[in-house]
Amino acid sequence: MTHALEISGLKKVYDNGFEALKGIDLVVKEGDFFALLGPNGAGKSTTIGIVSSLVKKTSGDVSVFGYSLDKQLAQAKQQIGLVPQEFNFSNFEAVWDIVVNQAGYYGLPRKEAEQRAEKYLRQLDLWDKRFVASRMLSGGMKRRLMIARALIHEPRLLILDEPTAGVDIELRRSMWQFLTEINRSGTTIILTTHYLEEAESLCRNIAIIDAGKIVENTSMKALLKQLHREVFVFDCVNELPEDFSLPGFDSSRMDAHCVEVAVERGDSLNAIFTALTEQGVEVASMRNKANRLEELFVSLLAKK
Amino acid sequence: MNYQQQWIAFSTLVRKEIRRFLRIWMQTLLPPAITMSLYFIIFGTLIGSRIGDMGGFTYMEFVVPGLIMMSVVTNAYSNVVSSFFGAKFQRFVEEILVSPMSNSIVLWGYVIGGVARGLLVGLIVTLLSLFFTKLQVQHVAVTIGIVLLTSIMFSLAGFINAVYANNFDDVSIVPTFVLTPLTYLGGVFYSIDLLPEFWAKVSQLNPMLYIVNAFRYGLLGVSDVSVGLAFGMVGLFTLAAYGYCLYLLNTGKRLRQ
Numbered sequence: 001m002t003h004a005l006e007i008s009g010l011k012k013v014y015d016n017g018f019e020a021l022k023g024i025d026l027v028v029k030e031g032d033f034f035a036l037l038g039p040n041g042a043g044k045s046t047t048i049g050i051v052s053s054l055v056k057k058t059s060g061d062v063s064v065f066g067y068s069l070d071k072q073l074a075q076a077k078q079q080i081g082l083v084p085q086e087f088n089f090s091n092f093e094a095v096w097d098i099v100v101n102q103a104g105y106y107g108l109p110r111k112e113a114e115q116r117a118e119k120y121l122r123q124l125d126l127w128d129k130r131f132v133a134s135r136m137l138s139g140g141m142k143r144r145l146m147i148a149r150a151l152i153h154e155p156r157l158l159i160l161d162e163p164t165a166g167v168d169i170e171l172r173r174s175m176w177q178f179l180t181e182i183n184r185s186g187t188t189i190i191l192t193t194h195y196l197e198e199a200e201s202l203c204r205n206i207a208i209i210d211a212g213k214i215v216e217n218t219s220m221k222a223l224l225k226q227l228h229r230e231v232f233v234f235d236c237v238n239e240l241p242e243d244f245s246l247p248g249f250d251s252s253r254m255d256a257h258c259v260e261v262a263v264e265r266g267d268s269l270n271a272i273f274t275a276l277t278e279q280g281v282e283v284a285s286m287r288n289k290a291n292r293l294e295e296l297f298v299s300l301l302a303k304k
Numbered sequence: 305m306n307y308q309q310q311w312i313a314f315s316t317l318v319r320k321e322i323r324r325f326l327r328i329w330m331q332t333l334l335p336p337a338i339t340m341s342l343y344f345i346i347f348g349t350l351i352g353s354r355i356g357d358m359g360g361f362t363y364m365e366f367v368v369p370g371l372i373m374m375s376v377v378t379n380a381y382s383n384v385v386s387s388f389f390g391a392k393f394q395r396f397v398e399e400i401l402v403s404p405m406s407n408s409i410v411l412w413g414y415v416i417g418g419v420a421r422g423l424l425v426g427l428i429v430t431l432l433s434l435f436f437t438k439l440q441v442q443h444v445a446v447t448i449g450i451v452l453l454t455s456i457m458f459s460l461a462g463f464i465n466a467v468y469a470n471n472f473d474d475v476s477i478v479p480t481f482v483l484t485p486l487t488y489l490g491g492v493f494y495s496i497d498l499l500p501e502f503w504a505k506v507s508q509l510n511p512m513l514y515i516v517n518a519f520r521y522g523l524l525g526v527s528d529v530s531v532g533l534a535f536g537m538v539g540l541f542t543l544a545a546y547g548y549c550l551y552l553l554n555t556g557k558r559l560r561q
């Protein structure tokens with residue numbers, strides 16, 4: 001069976017001599033929702049750039065749905081829709097023209113292009129803005145414009161490089177929903193993000209890249225299983241003394257009414273409450289610190 | 305892509321290119337119309353009447369072909385260099401680079417855009433010249449042939465310029481420091497017969513001389529140089545520029561990192 005994306009031994013040395021990718025192997029299955037994570041400068045955009053042929057590879061092989069970039073470039077390109085990290089549309093053109101022209105570049109007849117443009121601009125809430133010059137759009141609208149443009153030729157593989165950077169929470173959630181639907185309808189999706197929460201709620205499989213190497217490539221489930229430590233945040237009714245700490249626990253006082261306590265998997269939460277009670281602390285509320293994944297992420301990167 | 309899809313891609317690009325220069329007509333169509341009208345008034349009417357005949361024609365009749373050609377050349381060149389550089393600068397060239405369009409289609413899309421602007425401005429200038437002189441066309445095929453070939457050649461040259469340009473200064477260097485002087489010295493305003501022998505010889509190294517004279521031959525039927533040679537040279541330059549443009553696109557030089 002052919003995969004949506006197959007990368008092997010991919011290396012990239014930029015013209016200035018910088019080795020951005022040091023031999024990457026990656027397989028993304030058809031229908032997958034795949035996250036490519038990594039810190040700034042890890043090589044995510046470089047990888048995506050090579051797949052979408054905006055960056056020249058130094059060595060290695062890439063194929064998209066079985067079409068090799070070296071031998072069947074045009075067919076490979078036809079499979080891909082790209083939403084790049086940086087805005088890359090003409091400031092002076094109207095939303096409608098940008099999307100319809102892109103369809104033309106893929107050989108779509110005008111009429112069909114216009115029908116699809118309407119469909120995607122409506123779905124992405126840009127219909128009212130269709131005659132507006134793109135420079136007049138807000139940041140979030142610009143992102144959505146790039147998504148509409150990437151979908152116009154109905155690619156089988158949609159690649160999004162940080163699609164939700166600078167997008168507010170409400171819009172981010174509606175984008176997630178949109179992407180989930182696109183994925184359900186059969187489009188394979190690869191996205192990079194710095195919001196681990198995003199990867200967690202959207203993606204089935206994940207690769208972590210650091211300094212040009214893949215350091216982890218697994219399913220989201222398996223990754224989350226590795227979590228053996230959780231941090232809870234306690235908001236307290238009474239004031240906590242400056243030097244407050246919870247005996248027997250890894251705790252840290254955040255402010256006068258708030259303390260964070262780390263819990264190893266398997267530990268009982270009751271013990272924390274007992275200890276807090278002994279210290280005369282009355283708990284008003286408790287929550288799970290949301291960035292468990294982030295800690296895992298940091299520890300994964302530190303290990304290598 | 306099959307032929308039909310390639311045709312759609314090509315016409316999309318051409319249409320976009322034409323709409324671009326029409327949209328900014330204040331920067332693209334109006335200036336040459338004004339400048340050339342001034343040339344007609346000053347050189348043709350005011351000064352020209354004192355110069356007398358040139359190559360057997362009134363001075364006005366003599367300069368009009370050169371001025372039309374000058375407009376065609378600068379506008380074809382400027383259109384491609386500014387459009388393609390703009391696309392590079394704002395990064396929307398990536399819209400084209402990620403698409404399955406073949407490189408030659410991309411190139412022809414831009415070139416035809418440049419040709420369209422060159423011809424349109426040429427036509428505007430020609431129409432304006434009719435207010436000042438009557439126009440005749442002695443050799444229709446030569447006239448059309450040289451205009452087309454020249455505008456293709458300079459569109460290609462503009463494309464090369466755009467690929468190498470790093471900033472907006474690089475875009476205007478060639479039109480200002482190369483094209484304009486070469487055109488002025490290329491026999492637009494005088495017949496090289498008037499020059500001392502040495503300078504007449506030097507002028508023969510100027511490609512603009514051949515272009516201007518071939519066009520003047522088409523309209524007036526006179527030329528300082530062999531028209532066949534003119535076509536040969538322009539044809540050769542065009543082929544070389546075309547090959548080089550395709551080489552740039554195929555290797556992705558300065559376009560793909």
Ligand SMILES: Nc1ncnc2c1ncn2[C@@H]1O[C@H](COP(=O)(O)OP(=O)(O)OP(=O)(O)O)[C@@H](O)[C@H]1O
Nearest residue numbers: 014016018020039040041042043044045046047561
């Ligand atoms: N054109 C270039 N020339 C030289 N080095 C480059 C070029 N583009 C990127 N790099 C370097 O390659 C490395 C990887 O960059 P890349 O953009 O792929 O990172 P990234 O993972 O996408 O980071 P971010 O999360 O910040 O977007 C970085 O160190 C970057 O400085």
Ligand SMILES: [Mg+2]
Nearest residue numbers: 044045085161
């Ligand atoms: Mg990046």
